[in-house]
Amino acid sequence: MKYQPVLLALIMIGGAIGLGVASDQSTQSETPQYINPRIREYGKVVKLPAAAHQPHNNSRLVVDITKGGDPDKLNSAIEKVCRYVNIYAGAGKDSAKVDIAVVLHGDATLAALNHDAYSARFKTRSNPNLKCLSELKKTGVEVFVCGQSLIGKAAKPSQVSDQVDVAVSALSALVNLQTDGYAYIPMLK
Numbered sequence: 795m796k797y798q799p800v801l802l803a804l805i806m807i808g809g810a811i812g813l814g815v816a817s818d819q820s821t822q823s824e825t826p827q828y829i830n831p832r833i834r835e836y837g838k839v840v841k842l843p844a845a846a847h848q849p850h851n852n853s854r855l856v857v858d859i860t861k862g863g864d865p866d867k868l869n870s871a872i873e874k875v876c877r878y879v880n881i882y883a884g885a886g887k888d889s890a891k892v893d894i895a896v897v898l899h900g901d902a903t904l905a906a907l908n909h910d911a912y913s914a915r916f917k918t919r920s921n922p923n924l925k926c927l928s929e930l931k932k933t934g935v936e937v938f939v940c941g942q943s944l945i946g947k948a949a950k951p952s953q954v955s956d957q958v959d960v961a962v963s964a965l966s967a968l969v970n971l972q973t974d975g976y977a978y979i980p981m982l983k
Contacts, residue, residue, distance in 0.1 A: 831884030833929045836868075837876025843887035851890040853882070856976035858968060862901025865916035869905050869923050871981040872896070876926060878979075879933050895971050896930070899940035899964035903947055906939035911953035927957040940964035 828838040855878065859871045875896055882892035898906050904915065905923040912921035927937055938961040939954060951960045961967035972978055 829884060830880055831889070832879050832882075832933055833876045836873050836926050836929060837878070837880045839877055839880045839885040841885055845886070848886040848888070849882045849890040849892065852892075853890065854893045854971075854974070854976040855979050856895045856897060856968060856971040857979045857981055858964070859896060859898050859902045859981045860900030861981060862904070865912075865922075866918055867922055868926055869902060871902065872905060872923055872926050872930075874981065875930060875935065879930070879935065893934070893976070894930075895936040895938065895967075895976060897938050897940065897961070897964050897967045897971075898958070899943040903939055903943040904949060906937070906944070906954050906958040907949060908953055908955045911949065915949075921955070924955055924957060927955065931957050938964075938967045940967070 826840045829841055830836075830838050857871075857875055857878070859869070859875075861869065861871045863869045863871075875894065878894060879892070882890045904912065905921070906927075907915065907921055909920045909924065912924075913919060930937060937958045939958050940963050941951065941960045942963045944951065944954070944960065954960055968978065
């Protein structure tokens with residue numbers, strides 16, 4: 795009977811391993827429940843009411859988008875702004891008011907063109923970004939395009955969609971918005 799303590803220890807270790815595997819499997823088998831509380835077609839989020847760093851009410855964000863992409867597809871950086879809207883609208887414990895501004899420049903500049911100008915430039919049926927930009931505008935997001943980048947890419951302010959306002963430059967828009975209390979969010983991917 796001198797093996798009983800060893801047997802008991804092995805049983806306890808086996809039980810602990812079993813519990814660890816069982817809890818691992820239960821979290822892996824849980825399917826996240828995505829929601830779109832404000833913008834229905836874009837920017838799905840998961841509600842996390844117990845998570846740290848809940849969205850603060852009256853936050854102000856300026857999102858700096860320079861990334862381009864496939865001219866036939868929605869710019870993923872623009873869609874990510876929809877996720878920000880949805881995070882503040884319902885991913886936390888409580889919804890929170892947020893002011894969001896977007897500044898398009900660099901390779902993202904031409905995403906601001908109206909359907910006709912975009913189609914002529916890229917030989918596409920339409921501008922795949924405009925529906926998403928329209929949804930952003932409906933929620934109060936302000937979208938600006940850099941006038942300097944626009945002209946530098948041989949486009950005209952008259953070719954910009956009604957969803958977007960032309961700023962003198964990305965520099966002036968970013969500095970002005972940060973001076974007005976907006977937190978700077980660079981969109982790196």
